[in-house]
Amino acid sequence: MVESSRIAARGGLRADARRNRERVLVAARAVFAEHGIDAPMATVARRAGVGVATLYRHFPTRDALVQGAFAQQMETCVRALAEALAAPDPWQGFQRLVETVCALQREERGFPAAFVAAFPESTSEHARSRQRAERDFTTLVRRAQASGALRADFHPSDLAMVLLAHCALVTALPGDGAASRRLVAYLLQSFRADAANEPLPPPSALTLRSLPIAADDSRRQRVPRA
Amino acid sequence: MVESSRIAARGGLRADARRNRERVLVAARAVFAEHGIDAPMATVARRAGVGVATLYRHFPTRDALVQGAFAQQMETCVRALAEALAAPDPWQGFQRLVETVCALQREERGFPAAFVAAFPESTSEHARSRQRAERDFTTLVRRAQASGALRADFHPSDLAMVLLAHCALVTALPGDGAASRRLVAYLLQSFRADAANEPLPPPSALTLRSLPIAADDSRRQRVPRA
């Protein structure tokens, strides 16, 4: 009884199973960072030192694996949003939020694609947390606009736009933080109210939910010109 | 003699070969637009009503096909640059250039990826025209900065940054011109000198040449949650 509850408490998995699961997650992060989230499952398995079957038992689909691998980063994003909302100056909060998320995308290679790709899918749990994130972000935007720092015509959907564009930059240019940082800086400046000298085209219907499987980064190889 | 020169004048191809070549190009544009530039060669062949062998004879590699399919758009880009240089107001020229190229990426789906992907490769001819494009663009930037409209810390490499980011947006959101237009508007505003209220991080080493195989858009499919 004591023993069995100890197992249940640790996820109902046998000790070796738990260990393997963890190994797989570590390997997945490494492989995804190196080869993109479309890397062969077998590669992840080999790197983890387990058989494919083991991998598939723990994560039946590639998406499950991706989700597992980057759960921590997602968590960080959620936390960043909470912090942004709690910040005394809403513009500061907004700016920090964008910078934090983009920095995360920059640092954890493979994550950006995962981040963008993760949204469309809907576990009821995920759907709810996503909805909450959107609502919170909208609140943040409104506050920042009310404070006069964020331009009035900024639309919450612009966040998805930024993240998508930024994701591509990071994915396409592994290791080039410079471009990423610069893009973010440009955009943040144009989001300030005092830069709003000209009207914008209408916002897109883009939402964090419901959207785009984005730029994956399968490193395409040039065919050597014969 | 008259006959043979007629053939030579039309590319040295037999009438049916020429016809097929054209069909392939049309099919390629359609297929690339629909499935991304990584679509199976066989799909293009089928759509063109041709055998694979025929396709491969005309275009030995996928890159050759991509290049052929979007040659016209590339041409348009080059022309746009020339026009921008010729414009009386360099800022106007700059702005129109960015808008034109982005519009092109928006309209001809599949082209953005082709555009970005096309640069790294170097036929001597291509290399030269690329170099020229970069030199011309740099000139344009300098003039626009001298006129006082373009912020002084804008760096020519920022163009590549914009195109890359924009490419991802267009590719990921087929049919959503809104996001694309909005991103371009935001960025153009932040490029204006009068928006340069805060310093930027240093520019990346990013060049049009020598760079990134970008976001392809192989439509990844959600695995239906069982």
Next chain:
DNA sequence: CTCCAAACGGACGATCGCGTCCACTTGAGA
């Protein structure tokens, strides 16, 4: 220590895209 269900690993059949090869067709010069 014994036992068995949980966990494991890797072989395997299936699918897919690539690019070549070769036997057949056809355009066009004579």
Next chain:
DNA sequence: TCTCAAGTGGACGCGATCGTCCGTTTGGAG
């Protein structure tokens, strides 16, 4: 019309990835 090189099409062999199946191993309860 005749002829043949140019052009064509599709079958084929190769290699990669997927996801499953099944015989073997092992954790841990009794």
